[in-house]
Amino acid sequence: MKNASPLERQLRSNITGDVLFDRFSRGRYATDASFYQILPLGVVVPRTMDEALRALSIARDEGRIVTPRGGGTSQCGQTVNEGLVVDFSKHLNRLLSLDVENRTCVVEPGIVLDDLNRQLRKHGLWFPVDVSTASRATIGGMAGNNSCGGRSLRYGTMRDNTLSMDAALADSTLLHFGEVPRDLARVNSPQSGLELFRDMLDLGEREAAEVAERFPKVQRRVGGYNLDALVPRNAPNNLAHLLVGSEGTLAFTTQVELKLWPVIRNKVLGVCHFGSFYEAMDAAQHLVKLRPIAVELVDRTMIALGRDIAMFKPVIEATVRGDPDALLIVEFAEEDQPDNLQKLKQLSELMADLGFGWNHPQRKWGGVVDVVEPARQTAIADFRTSGLNVMMSMKQEGKPVSFVEDCAVPLPHLADYTERLNAIFARHGTRGTMYAHASEGCLHVRPVLNLKLEKDVKAMRAIAEEAFEMVREYKGSHSGEHGDGLVRSEFHEAMFGARIVADFREVKQRFDPDNLLNPGKIVDPPRMDDRSLFRYRPDYRVSELKTALDWSAYPGAGGGFQGAVEMCNNNGACRKLEGGVMCPSYRATRNEKDVTRGRANTLRLAISGQLGPDALASDEMMETLKLCVSCKACRHECPTGVDMAKMKIEVLATRAEKRGLSLRDRLVGYLPRYVELASRFAPLANWRNSSPLLRALFEKFAGISAKRALPAFRRDVFRPDAETYGASDGREVVLFADTFNRAYERENLDAALRVLIEAGYRVHIPRPADRARPLCCGRTFLSAGLVDQARRELNRLVTTYAPFAARGVPIIGLEPSCLLTLRDELLSLRSDNEAKSIGAHALLFEEFLVREAEAGRLKLPLGAISGKALIHGHCHQKSFGAFKPVEKVLRLVPELSVEAIESSCCGMAGAFGYGADTYEASMEMAELSLLPAVRCAEAATLIVADGTSCRHQIKDGTNRAPLHVARVLAMSLDSAQVKH
Structure with a gap:
């Protein structure tokens, strides 16, 4: 506080929520999903609405501007500014009231759309402005932008579904904005509110003819103020409709009353294929005559990129026929x-009437694929x-850039508009990507540009001017969904005329005379x-980086590490609260610091020198990465493919080289080197667990939580007495005996070996040539940033396993984090053919057995196990599609009922859950x-988890003893033997 500004002092004295004025935190709030970056003065994360209003008042008294912020996913720079940012998303996210009968609800502005709809669904209702960012978009942000969503053809825009709003003016006057008669005599409001309402109604009356003349006649017009x-x-x-789309420039929203709709009970999709993009755009005006609720475009580029993304490849292969252009x-x-179903039939008939047919010589190529299955x-x-985000996954310096993103034109002009737009792009030396809402003439259009280059910035300007003209x-709208922000506000005069722009300025002046609320948006931009406002300013530089891992798949300095970091476009998918795994730490803390996006932003600022010298190895960077559990969910679930687990290894390696290792890092990293010795003195090595004094000392000096019992060493570790087991004529497999199962839970390896032998396989457990110690994947070394040590371990493994992989022998492992290292980090440490071959042949135990079963080769005499198995999937299994x-x-297994737990990371995550400073987050x-879910399971239910750390977390948290799948299959074999 000694060096704090008066504003920071006042905020800290009056706010119990987070008050963030350090450079790292401010940097994380300097960007949204646009290409802009403006470093704020500070950030407040209020716990209550009273605190939010108090922050507004304090900032006003200090003469500082204020920008309200929800999910921070705006694509036009709406939520970045140089003053105080107030983040509503962490705490101000409640459903305040619900009227089921009248289908209305009142919410705080920080509530996320998906979270709201989860609460509404049990009542058969939903809020249908279904934006693509529904997993992180807040209602306040959606109101600020006048969001639309994919089904606005039926449900309308945010404005159409907003009944009223309560908001504070910049001078802290609280007002209710809703329907008012032209005669305000009966309106119950403070005098200042009545005066404001009267002035606005007078303006509307005065400008009615100009508004009718100049406002575009398309539903998707979200530019300017809604005069x-x-x-x-x-x-x-309805004066709330004046606030909708105002981008936080007029008032500080405290609650929103919404119109709700019955949930969709049934639906079907018809996926119409077209051989040319023009034909698809021309067809849209005809398809809407069948009264669908949405018509969405996917172009050739998006299809091609989706095929390279693991989470999307299966649905593309199952749905797309041939090689469509759109x-x-x-x-x-x-x-x-x-x-x-009748509508689907009519759709196929209409496509035929339009002249489309599958491989018909007299017709244009195309047709319809019906999709009735809910899962697909x-x-x-x-x-x-x-x-x-799929479009942004291009691994190149140029990326699709949002600035003519969501122009809307009348449907009959859509085909000509897109054809001419592509010609504009070509004239400026680029191409564009297009997708989204063909039903209303509003496409998401992004030319591919590199905004680090002056020539591409000039091209952007020229494209914008020509496209908007x-x-x-x-007679369309240059802003059809994503608002104005810093991108389009400048062009209002050309769109609406000088008189309407003067009206916009009058509205802003009347609401906010001191220009304190998010200035520079809509008015006077x-x-x-x-370029001084860009994320990549003219002076943006990244020095050449010496990296420990291979980043050659990405462009930029450091062998591509820069390009990998810059893959994050701030889309915020990592902020989702349900579904999938990403991002477990954010789900627990709701802090921007602890989400993948926040970490990626911090890394980008660090490598470009914006956080001071040596920021990459700093304590603040370690604090930023501390709660990253390296679950690898972002690798699979981030639409742009941000791999934070791999980036963390790189940062830890930098830190280790410059600052050395802590005792805890040494204990964790070098575990494979001393585990054999510790097993020989198991009672002594385990003494720490039974001694409160030793637990306390370990916590003080090694940072290992006294609240945890460490995995117990055992004398009877898995030491095979031969290198080959099973039938001499059986199909060959290699069993990888990882450190954790070998030293702590040999029962799993014993069970797996038995299953494989009884299934008729010839099982190899080869020893390394040096016989110095058993094989290891290097996982623990990587977790401590000891990349060279990990490489040494993997080199031993490659030397040992390469002859088997060369002749196609599967390499089977039990521990997901270890086995999958051979499919992931190994290839970042070695790019030779031997390493690639081992990665290609590495399979988890279950993957191998299922593959064999589906090929009809698995001969396993399994017996019945009556009851239920409840399964928790390891994060890495989910990341690699191996769950x-x-x-x-x-x-x-006969008679066994199987159910998967819908869960994110277990929280143990290797050594993470044992840390004194991470134990609480682990349990959260x-x-x-x-x-x-485990506590709710019946006592007889089998709890199944393949991950060593997962099993320990479940045992610690519920006192239930989970089993590896191998042991369940061994139990089934026992059952079969008893029966016979």
Whole structure:
């Protein structure tokens, strides 16, 4: 506090929530999903709405501007500014009231759309402005942007579904904005509010003719202030609609009243294929005549990129026929499913009438693929809503840039508009990506540019001017969904005329005379191409980095480490609270610091010198990465492919080289080197667990929590007495005996060996040539940043296993984090053919058995196990798509009912859960879903978890003893033997 500014002092004295003025925290709030970056003065994360209003008041008294912020996913720079940022998303996210009968609710502005709909669904209702960022978009942010979503064809925009808003003006006056009559005599409001309302209604009356003349006649017009809400023809006028789309520039929203709709009960999709993009755009105007609720575009680029993303590849392979240039996904959602099926039939007939047919010599290539299965519909929806981020997954310096992103034109002009737009892109030496809402003439269009280059910034400016001129020619809107922000506000005069822009300025002045609320948006903006406001400013530089891992797949300094870091476009998918695994630490803390996006931003600022010298190895960077559990979920679930687990290894390696290792890092990292010795003195080595004094000393000097018992060493470690087991004529496999199962839970290896032998395989457990110690994958060394030590271990493993891989022998492992190291980190340490061959032949135990079963080769005499198995998947299994085989192999056991727990990371994550400074976060992660689900399970239920750390976390948190799948299969073999 000694060096704190008066503003910071006042905030800390009056706010119990987070008050963040350090450079690292400010940097994390300097960007949104746009290409802009403005470092704020500070950040407040209020616990209550009173605290939020107190922060507003304090900032006003100090003469500082204030920017409200939700999920920070704005694509036009709406949520970045130089003053105080107030983050509503962590605490101000409640459903305040719900009227089921009248289908309305009142919410705080920080509530996330998906979270709201989860709470509404049990009442048969939902809020249907279904933006693609629904997993992290807040209602306040959606109101600020006047969001639309994919189904606005039926449900309208945010404005159409907002009934009222309560908000504070910049002077802290609290007002209710809702429907008011033109005669305000009966309106119950403070005098200052009545004066404001009267001035706005007078403005609407005065400007009604100009508004009618200049406002585009398309539903997707979200630019400027909604002056049309004030004109007499719309009486009674809803003044909340003036706040909708105002981007936090007029008032500080405290609550929003929403209109709700019945949930969709049935739906079907028709995936229309087109041989040319123009044909798809031209067809859209005809397809909407069937009254679908959405028509969404997916273009050739998005299909190609999706095929390279693990989470999307299966649905593309199952749905896309041939090599289309574009798809239109047509969605029908009538109340009765037979009506939807009839609509699908009509869709196919309409496509035929339009001249499309599959490989018909007299027709244009194309047709319809019907999608009736809910699971595939969900997968397609996930792919479509990830369109922006799929486009951003290009591993190159140039990326699709949002600035003519969501122009909207009348549907009959859509084909010509897109064709001319592509010609503009070509004229400026680039190409564009297109996807999204063909049903309303609003496409998400992004030219591929590298905004680090002055020539590409100039091209952006020229493209914007030409594209917007064309939009005006078609009487469309240059902002059809994502608002104005810093990108489009500059062009309002060309769109609306000088008189309307003067009206916008009058509205802003009347609401916020001192220009304190998010200035520079809508009114008096800077130039959109002012590079001093860019994320990549003219002086942006990244020095050459000496990296420990291979980053050659990415562009940029450090052998591509820079490019890997810059893959994060701030889309915020890592902020989702349910579904998948990413990001477990954020789910526990809700802090921007602890989300993948926050970490990636910090890394980018660090490597570009914006956080001071040596920031990459700093204590602040370690604090930023501290709660990253290296679950690898982002590797699989981040639509742009940000791999924070791999980046963390790189940072830890830098830290270790410059600052050395802590005692805890040494104990964890070198575990494979001393575990054999410790096993010989197991009672002494385990003394720490039974001694409160030793627990306390370990916590003080090694940072290992006294609240945890460490895994117990044992004398009877797994030491095979031969290198080959099983039938001499059996199919060969290699069993990888990892450190954890070998030293702590040999029962799992014994069970796996037995299963493989009884299935008729010839099992090799080869020893390394040096015989110095058993083989190891180097996982623990990587977790401490000891990359060279990990490489040495992996070199021994490659030398030992390479002859087997060369002749196609599967390499089977039990511990996901160890076995999958051979498919991941090994290839970042060695790129030779031997390493690639081992990675290609490395399989988890369940993956191998399921593959054999599906090929008809698995001969395993399994007996019945009556009851239920409840499975928790290891994060790395989920990241590599290797969790489903666990369920499949357990379903081979007769009479066993199998159910997967919907869970994120267990929270133990190797050594993470044992840290004195991470123990609490570890337990918070576990308590989100995993431990409650286990506690609810009946005593006879088998709890199954393949991960060593997962099993220990479940045991510590519930006193239940989970089993590895191998042991369940061994139990099934026992059952079969007893029966016979």
